[in-house]
Amino acid sequence: MTSPRYHHGNLHAALLAAGLTASQARGPASLQLRELASAVGVSPSAVYRHFPDMAHLSAEVSRMAREALANRMLSAAAAVPEVTNDPGEGAIRRMQAIGRAYIEFAVSEPHLFDTAFMAAGAAPSCTDDPSAWGVLNNALDALVRAGAMPVSRRDGAAIVAWSAVHGLSGVLARGMLPPPHQPADAITTTLAAVLDALGVRQPTA
Amino acid sequence: MTSPRYHHGNLHAALLAAGLTASQARGPASLQLRELASAVGVSPSAVYRHFPDMAHLSAEVSRMAREALANRMLSAAAAVPEVTNDPGEGAIRRMQAIGRAYIEFAVSEPHLFDTAFMAAGAAPSCTDDPSAWGVLNNALDALVRAGAMPVSRRDGAAIVAWSAVHGLSGVLARGMLPPPHQPADAITTTLAAVLDALGVRQPTA
DNA sequence: CTGTTATGTGAACACTGTATACATAATTGC
DNA sequence: GCAATTATGTATACAGTGTTCACATAACAG
Numbered sequence: 103m104t105s106p107r108y109h110h111g112n113l114h115a116a117l118l119a120a121g122l123t124a125s126q127a128r129g130p131a132s133l134q135l136r137e138l139a140s141a142v143g144v145s146p147s148a149v150y151r152h153f154p155d156m157a158h159l160s161a162e163v164s165r166m167a168r169e170a171l172a173n174r175m176l177s178a179a180a181a182v183p184e185v186t187n188d189p190g191e192g193a194i195r196r197m198q199a200i201g202r203a204y205i206e207f208a209v210s211e212p213h214l215f216d217t218a219f220m221a222a223g224a225a226p227s228c229t230d231d232p233s234a235w236g237v238l239n240n241a242l243d244a245l246v247r248a249g250a251m252p253v254s255r256r257d258g259a260a261i262v263a264w265s266a267v268h269g270l271s272g273v274l275a276r277g278m279l280p281p282p283h284q285p286a287d288a289i290t291t292t293l294a295a296v297l298d299a300l301g302v303r304q305p306t307a
Numbered sequence: 308m309t310s311p312r313y314h315h316g317n318l319h320a321a322l323l324a325a326g327l328t329a330s331q332a333r334g335p336a337s338l339q340l341r342e343l344a345s346a347v348g349v350s351p352s353a354v355y356r357h358f359p360d361m362a363h364l365s366a367e368v369s370r371m372a373r374e375a376l377a378n379r380m381l382s383a384a385a386a387v388p389e390v391t392n393d394p395g396e397g398a399i400r401r402m403q404a405i406g407r408a409y410i411e412f413a414v415s416e417p418h419l420f421d422t423a424f425m426a427a428g429a430a431p432s433c434t435d436d437p438s439a440w441g442v443l444n445n446a447l448d449a450l451v452r453a454g455a456m457p458v459s460r461r462d463g464a465a466i467v468a469w470s471a472v473h474g475l476s477g478v479l480a481r482g483m484l485p486p487p488h489q490p491a492d493a494i495t496t497t498l499a500a501v502l503d504a505l506g507v508r509q510p511t512a
Numbered sequence: 513c514t515g516t517t518a519t520g521t522g523a524a525c526a527c528t529g530t531a532t533a534c535a536t537a538a539t540t541g542c
Numbered sequence: 543g544c545a546a547t548t549a550t551g552t553a554t555a556c557a558g559t560g561t562t563c564a565c566a567t568a569a570c571a572g
Contacts, residue, residue, distance in 0.1 A: 107568085110520080135560060145521050147562080152519090156560065219477075235485075258496035261475065261488060265497055269474025270466065272424075280440075283466060291463040292470055295504035312537085318550080340529060350552050351529080357550090361529060 114152040116142045121163040122217075130217040133160050167218035168233060171207050175237045178203035190250035194302060197241045201267045201293050204234060208271035209285065215275045219268075238264060245302065255301045266296045319357040321347045326368040327422075335422040338365050372423035373438060376412050380442045383408035395455035399507060402446045406472045406498050409439060413476035414490065420480045424473075443468060450507065460506045471501045 110116065120141045125133055135156045139146045153159040178199040185192040208215040242259050245251040251259070270292045272278075274285050297304050325346045330338055340361045344351045358364040383404040390397040413420040447464050450456040456464070475497045477483075479490050502509050 113519080134558095136558085146560080147522080148520055150561075258488070258493060261478070261484070261493045262471070262497055262500045265474035265478060266467070266471040266500075267474070268477065269470035269472070272473065272477070273466070273470060279466070283463070288463060288466045292467055295467045295471075299500035299504055339527095341527085352531080352553080353551055355530075 110142070110144055110148075113142065113144060113148060117149060117152065117159065118162055118166060121159060122166050125160075125163050125167070125217040126211060126214045129213045130160065130164065130220045133163065135159070164217055164220055167214045170214065171204065171218055172234045172237055174207050175200040175203045175234055179237070179241065189248040190245075193241070193244045193248040193250050194297070194304065197245055197297065197302075198293055200237055200241050201263070201296065202289065204267050205271045205274065205289050205292075208275040212275035215271060235260070235264065242300075245300070250302055252301045259300050262299055263296050266292055266299075318347065318349060318353060322354060322357065322364065323367055323371060326364060327371050327419075330365075330368050330372070330422045331416060331419045334418045335365065335369065335425045338368065340364070369422055369425055372419045375419065376409065376423055377439045377442055379412050380405040380408045380439055384442070384446065394453040395450075398446070398449045398453040398455050399502065399509065402450055402502065402507075403498055405442055405446055406468070406501065407494065409472050410476045410479065410494050410497075413480040417480035420476060440465070440469070447505075450505070455507055457506045464505050467504055468501050471497055471504075 117138055120138050121133055124138065124141070133156070135149055136146045138159075139149050149156075149159070153162070179196045182192065182196045182199050185195075239260050242251070242256065242263070246253055246256050270288060274288070279285060279288060294304065322343055325343050326338055329343065329346070338361070340354055341351045343364075344354050354361075354364070358367070384401045387397065387400045387404050390400075444465050447456070447461065447468070451458055451461050475493060479493070484490060484493060499509065
């Protein structure tokens with residue numbers, strides 16, 4: 103039993119956790135200082151012992167959402183079995199897996215996706231770690247290393263892949279896909295188009 | 308001279324104009340009812356004679372931003388001269404022009420771009436007119452009609468093109484492009500990749 | 513055990529969007 | 543042309559927000 107002590111213990115983490123939950127449930131714009139404080143059982147002003155203001159708190163929540171996204175991509179890539187006779191095929195499948203994981207994260211958790219890339223998220227730069235951007239670049243390097251992608255295309259590859267996958271994610275997350283189309287089809291079509299644009303010869307399976 | 312009359316004349320339009328200006332300057336999240344009211348020289352409650360609440364007002368502003376974007380695309384397409392001997396080349400150049408216009412709108416007016424596609428924008432569906440989505444689909448139809456793009460690829464074409472262009476726009480608008488890369492290069496690379504994914508044979512020029 | 517520091521509370525402040533009652537102007541019917 | 547009605551504005555009040563400041567409580571160091 104946690105007796106109602108005067109000091110919370112680790113308010114910082116508790117506030118972030120509550121913030122992430124709320125943001126996941128009702129969107130990043132719904133974050134409210136007083137609500138988080140009372141959810142954690144603390145007075146509003148206590149928050150200021152751990153965050154300079156609300157903007158910093160929600161920026162931290164945003165960062166956590168980006169971290170969650172990156173972790174989904176990592177575990178999706180890790181789930182792809184090694185292909186012994188063809189190192190290229192493994193790299194290709196892993197590339198597809200992280201792309202699919204990215205999009206499916208956006209579809210299954212649209213509010214978290216918004217949270218990750220919201221404008222108010224301080225500096226949602228591509229380059230902070232651990233980030234989806236880093237995971238993508240590693241996958242691209244692996245593609246080149248395995249000989250599945252020409253080195254000549256490596257330069258702009260990350261941007262092309264990111265743009266397409268991130269763009270589709272936003273479309274699907276916000277339900278902007280026009281009626282006749284199916285999300286699943288759009289995903290496979292886009293992933294195929296990306297690999298095609300990168301000069302990757304795709305497995306027929 | 309406009310004497311300070313009791314009745315404004317057309318508060319509705321004035322509020323929207325002020326809202327668009329503010330949103331363009333400082334982002335959609337900065338829209339404030341009281342500020343808009345005083346900017347137009349009217350009391351806060353007067354706003355409610357023309358909009359049910361603030362959400363509807365900013366949704367209208369968001370719609371105006373989408374309209375501005377669509378207009379940029381249209382005029383960019385209109386600026387492409389007709390190629391008499393090759394109807395396909397004209398269609399291709401127009402397609403490139405609207406894609407470039409879309410991205411350059413996002414880069415030159417990042418706050419307006421945010422305004423256009425913000426989550427709180429009521430229903431920023433792709434299908435409302437006049438919209439960038441409609442302009443894109445018309446350009447794609449023209450490509451097929453001119454024989455520059457195989458009909459077989461028409462189905463998912465809009466989504467692929469939209470995802471890539473919209474995604475890159477968001478990246479550039481938020482300054483998420485990693486340092487070594489140049490925006491101009493990213494734009495041409497992405498546009499080329501899109502046309503390639505659509506099965507369009509591009510002019511070498 | 514005492515002084516210091518970290519971490520909480522409570523009451524206030526300025527600010528927001530919104531509702532209600534009232535004032536003024538434009539419009540309509542005779 | 544005048545009276546009633548409708549449209550459009552103002553003034554004031556209210557609940558809610560993030561934030562601040564003085565103070566309370568607990569943990570910790572010497």
